[in-house]
Amino acid sequence: MDQQSAQDARTAPVAVWSILEKMTPEQKVAWRIADVTGNPASKERGTEDLPFPYGWYAVCYSDELAVGQVKPMRYFARELVAWRGEDGQARVLDAYCKHLGAHMGHGGKVNGNLLECPFHAWRYDGTGSVKEIPYARVIPPQAKRSCGNWHVAEANGFVWVWYHPEGVEPMWEVERFPETESSDWAPYERYEWHVASALQFIAENTADLAHFKYVHGTATYPTAKIVFNGHLRNGLVEAKMGTPRGEVDGKIVNDSFGPGQSSVRFSGISETLLVAAITPVEKDLLHSRFAFTQPKAQMSGPMAGVAKALIKDIVKQFDQDKIIWDRQRFVERALVCDGDGPIGDFRRWYYQFYAEWKGGNKPLTAEG
Ligand code: FES
Ligand SMILES: [Fe+2]
Numbered sequence: 001m002d003q004q005s006a007q008d009a010r011t012a013p014v015a016v017w018s019i020l021e022k023m024t025p026e027q028k029v030a031w032r033i034a035d036v037t038g039n040p041a042s043k044e045r046g047t048e049d050l051p052f053p054y055g056w057y058a059v060c061y062s063d064e065l066a067v068g069q070v071k072p073m074r075y076f077a078r079e080l081v082a083w084r085g086e087d088g089q090a091r092v093l094d095a096y097c098k099h100l101g102a103h104m105g106h107g108g109k110v111n112g113n114l115l116e117c118p119f120h121a122w123r124y125d126g127t128g129s130v131k132e133i134p135y136a137r138v139i140p141p142q143a144k145r146s147c148g149n150w151h152v153a154e155a156n157g158f159v160w161v162w163y164h165p166e167g168v169e170p171m172w173e174v175e176r177f178p179e180t181e182s183s184d185w186a187p188y189e190r191y192e193w194h195v196a197s198a199l200q201f202i203a204e205n206t207a208d209l210a211h212f213k214y215v216h217g218t219a220t221y222p223t224a225k226i227v228f229n230g231h232l233r234n235g236l237v238e239a240k241m242g243t244p245r246g247e248v249d250g251k252i253v254n255d256s257f258g259p260g261q262s263s264v265r266f267s268g269i270s271e272t273l274l275v276a277a278i279t280p281v282e283k284d285l286l287h288s289r290f291a292f293t294q295p296k297a298q299m300s301g302p303m304a305g306v307a308k309a310l311i312k313d314i315v316k317q318f319d320q321d322k323i324i325w326d327r328q329r330f331v332e333r334a335l336v337c338d339g340d341g342p343i344g345d346f347r348r349w350y351y352q353f354y355a356e357w358k359g360g361n362k363p364l365t366a367e368g
Contacts (some may be wrong), residue, residue: 014217016323028319036196036326042284046330047198050283052076053353054164055231055258056174058277058289061190062157065090070115072105075279075287076163080150081105085113090159091126094148098130126152156180156275157188157291160261165355172231175257179273179293186299188275188291191315195278195286197325199259200350202278202286205321206235206254209341215324216317226342228349231258259353266314270307271295274314290318 023031042048057075059082065071070083072095079095081104095105097117107118114123114131123132127146130139151162153174162170179185195202205211207226212218222239235254250268257263264274271294278288292311299307336343351357 014215014320016215016320017217019323020319032191032193032319032322034194036194039196039327040329042282045284045328046332047284050198050200050330051165051354051356052163052280052283053199053259053350054162054168054171054355055260055353056153056160056162056170056172057260057279058158059092059161059279060159061188061289061291062090062154062159065159068110070105070108070110072103075161075281077280077282079103079105080161081108081115082159083108083110083115085110085126087113089113089126090152090154091115092150092152092159092161093124093126093128096148097122098143098147158275158277158289160277163260168355172258175255175261175263177263177273177275180275184295184297185273185293186296188293189311191290191292191318193286193288193290193318193322194281195288195322195325196284197286197328198283198330199278199280199286200330201325201328202288202321203256203259203350204343204346206237207342207346210339211324212239215320221339224341226345228345231352232256233346233349259350264314266310270298270303270310272307272310288318290315 020028020031059073059075059080060071065082065084067084067086067088070081073080073082080092081095082090082092084090093104093115095103097104097119099117099122100119102117102119104115104117104124109116109118111123114125116123121134122130122143125131126149128149129146130143133139133143151170153160153162155174155176157180160174207224209221209224212222213220218239220239222237224235224237226233226235233256237252237254239250239252250266253265255263260277260279262276264276266272266274273293275291275293276288277291278286281287292314294307298304334343334347
């Protein structure tokens, strides 16, 4: 271990960090969600051609949608509206009213368990069917039909929706993490980023072993065992991890449940669960939420400082990656070499979620 890493392994002098190191913590928080300007257009970067992959995606934290609240949102290049009825259930619909097209996320209100449009008070249930029109004797049959509705699940303190471009019903269930329901684990510490990128770039990052050294400043190239199985991807990465006390052997268990829901469990330094939820907004814009939880006992114990530092380091890693992702271009026939890690296997697994490419011109997998 050299002197630099023995003192503080978190400050390895990687190239991208020079862009960020002078920011104050407040500036960094603002930078994470600020618009990216001056980056090449989505068309030039090939993100325009990548479909939104199907799966479960977080659209908000559960506590961001109170009973009786209506919330406008935009994901998958679509305007959406979420509300929580008096029964406590969260519901999501396409935002435009089928009467005269008002956006129900702005001025809409909850009436019982129904969503009331702000324009003429048509009231919708969670299936997108109009149940009441206060001034009409008859509800037009077409208005009664379900449409524009989203499957919603609530788990791990998030509201999730099922996205499929062809309206296929959910193909698996949202994963539930026992730590998030245990009173022995602390409430989430939350971070968020907007990334001007396609989701595939971020997902590919864990299979890209060489970048850990150059972007994140790890002392060595990590080793990884990744198993792809249906919609699941299970990875075990063993890496030297940065702590204020230098490099420590860390184990990172990284599980993906489709493209929109992941968990990362860190051990070796401190027990930490990261629930990672990244949702496409546009073809070149992602909303990324990282929610960390740790055992309460650890947070006030002798390892508290190290546990805190671990979270800080993971967040810093995302900051570092963001510099690359915001401007990265999709290379369809990735020119990979033998030390790159299982990028080809990753892509073969990931392309199953691109429904719109089935039976046709899916991009080729990486060579090598
Ligand atoms: S536009 Fe929604 S009720 Fe008329
Ligand atoms: Fe990374």
